[in-house]
Structure formats: C-alpha cells, structure tokens
Amino acid sequence: MAMNRVAGLVLVFVVTSITEALGEPAHRPMEEMRGGCADYALNVRAELAAMEQASRPVKSLATREEVAPIMPGLQPISITFLNADGVSLTVTPKRSGSSAGLLPIAVPRDGRYRISADTALWIEVVAGQERLEPQAFEMQTGCSTLFKTVVYELKAGPRYWMELSGNVKTARVLLSDAGGAP
Numbered sequence: 001m002a003m004n005r006v007a008g009l010v011l012v013f014v015v016t017s018i019t020e021a022l023g024e025p026a027h028r029p030m031e032e033m034r035g036g037c038a039d040y041a042l043n044v045r046a047e048l049a050a051m052e053q054a055s056r057p058v059k060s061l062a063t064r065e066e067v068a069p070i071m072p073g074l075q076p077i078s079i080t081f082l083n084a085d086g087v088s089l090t091v092t093p094k095r096s097g098s099s100a101g102l103l104p105i106a107v108p109r110d111g112r113y114r115i116s117a118d119t120a121l122w123i124e125v126v127a128g129q130e131r132l133e134p135q136a137f138e139m140q141t142g143c144s145t146l147f148k149t150v151v152y153e154l155k156a157g158p159r160y161w162m163e164l165s166g167n168v169k170t171a172r173v174l175l176s177d178a179g180g181a182p
Contacts, residue, residue: 033140033141034140034142035142037145037146039140039142041138047114047149048146049074050074050075051146053074053075055075055078057080058077060079060080060082070104071108072107076118076172077173079164079172080101080170081099081100082101083098087100087102089102089165090129095165097168099167100163100166101163102162103164104159105162106156106157106159107154107155107160112152112154112178112179112180113178114149114175115149115152116173117148117172118147118171120139120141120148120168127158127160132152134151151178
C-alpha cells in the first residue's frame with residue numbers, strides 16, 4: 001500500500017514537472033477568477049493599461065471576407081457584433097450567445113499572443129477550419145477593464161480568424177504580444 005502511495009506521488013511530481021517545463025499553465029479554479037483587476041495571476045499590466053486607452057471602432061463580419069487583418073498592438077478595438085443567427089462561425093462555440101462576429105487576425109512573428117476582452121465573450125481562434133487550443137486562460141469577473149484574457153500560440157504568415165460570441169452588442173478587445181510568458 002505504501003509503495004502505491006509513493007508511486008502515485010512520484011507520478012504527480014513527474015507530470016507537474018513536465019507540465020511546468022513545457023510552459024503549460026496550471027488550471028486555476030473558477031472560484032479564484034471572481035476577483036478584481038489586481039487578482040490576475042497572469043501579468044496583465046500592459047493589457048490593463050492598454051484597455052484604458054481610446055479604442056478604434058471595428059465592425060465584425062458575418063462571413064470570412066478579404067479585409068485587412070487585426071494586428072497585435074496596444075490599442076484596443078471596439079467591436080460591434082451582429083445577430084448570431086446571421087454569422088457563419090466555423091466552429092461551434094462552447095458557449096453561444098445572441099451576438100457573434102468574425103475578425104481576421106495575423107501576427108508578425110511566431111509566439112504567444114493574448115486576446116483580452118472587457119466583458120464576458122466566448123473567444124475562439126480558428127486556423128483554416130480548425131479551432132486552436134488556448135495555452136492559458138484567466139478572467140476576473142470583478143474587473144470591468146479586463147474581464148478575461150486568453151493566450152494562443154500563433155505563427156507568422158497564416159491568417160487566423162477570431163470568432164467571438166456572447167450576449168453583448170459591443171465589446172472592447174485587445175490582441176497583444178504575450179512574449180514568452182503565458
């Protein structure tokens with residue numbers, strides 16, 4: 001019995017070490033994501049400051065169109081959403097809403113990028129027809145400046161599609177370079 005317990009502890013240690021070495025974030029319990037802006041475990045100082053700046057208005061798309069992609073920066077965009085019934089999402093969101101929209105995004109170099117929003121939105125990033133898995137996710141429901149942030153590993157060159165859905169008409173969103181950190 002003691003040997004099984006030791007083996008179990010060793011397995012937990014090995015999995016935890018591998019996860020940390022690969023840079024995979026530990027899942028944070030939802031009850032730890034109901035705080036204010038100061039309660040983020042991720043370093044979101046740059047995103048918080050950027051979200052305080054004036055935003056550039058952008059209308060979301062109902063279908064994929066040839067328009068200039070959103071590039072990372074420190075200026076938020078203010079997105080106007082469409083009725084979800086009229087939007088052609090490639091992947092079914094895990095949580096849908098009455099509003100939705102598509103926006104093309106591109107990045108200048110390979111790396112981790114954050115998509116942050118000031119309100120409750122479902123954020124998906126799609127490459128071609130495939131949903132990308134986020135590298136990290138955190139929200140603080142008491143932070144009206146930065147409600148949530150999602151980190152994706154993106155590559156320079158391809159065009160990605162940000163597929164957004166929720167129960168809002170507008171939202172402020174920021175695509176930023178996360179550097180090497182989640």
